[in-house]
Every structure is written in structure tokens, then in C-alpha cells.
Amino acid sequence: MTKLPVRKIVIAGNWKMYKTQAETQEFLRGFLPHLEETPQGREVILCPPFTDLSVLSKTLHGSLIQLGAQNIHWEEYGAYTGEISGPMLTESGVRFVIVGHSERRQYFGETDATVNLRLRTAQRFGLTPILCVGETKQQRDAGETESLISLQLDKGLLDIDQSNLVIAYEPIWAIGTGETCEAVEANRIIGLIRSQLSNANVSIQYGGSVKPNNIDEIMAQPEIDGVLVGGASLEAESFARIVNFQSL
């Protein structure tokens, strides 16, 4: 199957809880020159900690990079210590927001229901949510991968506009472990995810130990439209190699 041109290539760096503002400036000095070689039509997104957003939005103005956030609360404002709202993000130049990352589900009590609320709110404020789904090693070994992901999609995507959405398949056992899901297997799961969507043109990423040495093979898969990168997005040279992947 050939990739339809309407499915955008979306490459995002999830910086998690890494990089001060000074470290962010340093990263940009090394990274930005590489974007001159980036082929047209690739969406490049950086999702830094909140404190880096305004620095980045000033520096990145006019560049190819779009800004993403790592969380959004479902209320516009209120007594929600530690949370951040849609208007705060859009004011900082944010266009995308990661929702339902496995680290939020695992450590911060995120459920499919709260994921759905956050997705709705992101869209309400004109942001494009990146919904993360994926199974643990235990669930994979028990043969539950397909049913678990199907449930995450069913509940997460309730009443969500699929024309303004990115999905990331991130098998939890492949995150930060150096153990990548085989490209062919990631392609299979992403195909299954697509078959459950009402809009077949949603861009679907793979995430989990994406590195310069496996990016070309991953992006050669027909169902995979991009990547969500953790560790390898923190270093300018390695993220540049990923963004400038070569088509096989």
C-alpha cells in the first residue's frame, strides 16, 4: 500500500522532564542548522517541559518546528495544583499536546476517561492532541495487546474529532529500554489501530527506543507516519538524524 499524501509525516520529540532553559538554547544551537536539509512536508514537533515553552516559542518563530506540550487539564482554569490549561498553552505558542502517555497513566493515575476529557479540551482550544496507546510486556505476553489497544481507542476517542488528531503507538516495554518493537510488528499494530478509526487519514506514529540506527527501517513501513521520540530527541545530532531520515 502506498502512503496517501494526506497522511502527514509527524516527527515529535518528547523531552519528558529534561532540559532547563539554558540546555534548551544549547540544543537549538546544534539542532536548527540541520533543518536546512529536512525535506519538505515533514512536521517536526518539540514537546519540552512547560518552563521551556516561551523560550522556544520566541526562538522558533518562523522555523519549521512546531511546539507541543506534555499535558493539558480539561478545565479552563481552577484550583488544580500542578496542572496547565488550554489557554495557557495556546498563549505560549503551543499547537500540539501529548495526551495519555504511559508515564502519565502509570505514575499519575491517568485513565481512559481522563484521557478522553483532556483530548476533548485540547481540540476545544484548537490544539492537535497526540493520543498515546500501548501495552505492557505482561499484557503482550498474555496475548492482550490487540484488545487492550482497542479499548484504549474506544474509550479515549469517544466524541473526538478525528480530523484533528495524531495517534502514537508506544509499547511500554520498548520505552527507554533500547528494546525496539520490530518495525514489521509496529506496522501491524498501527494497521490495526487505523482499521478502528473512522478517519483513515489520521497520522499514526511509533514510539519506543527510536534511534538514528533504526529510524530509516521504521519509516519505511507503509502504515507508520512518524515517530514519537524520547531519549534520542534530547541530543541535537541524533534528533537531527531522525528528523532527516532517509526513505529506503
Ligand SMILES: O=C(CO)COP(=O)(O)O
Ligand atoms: O516515551 C517515549 C516517547 O514518548 C519513548 O521514549 P524513548 O524514545 O526514550 O524510548
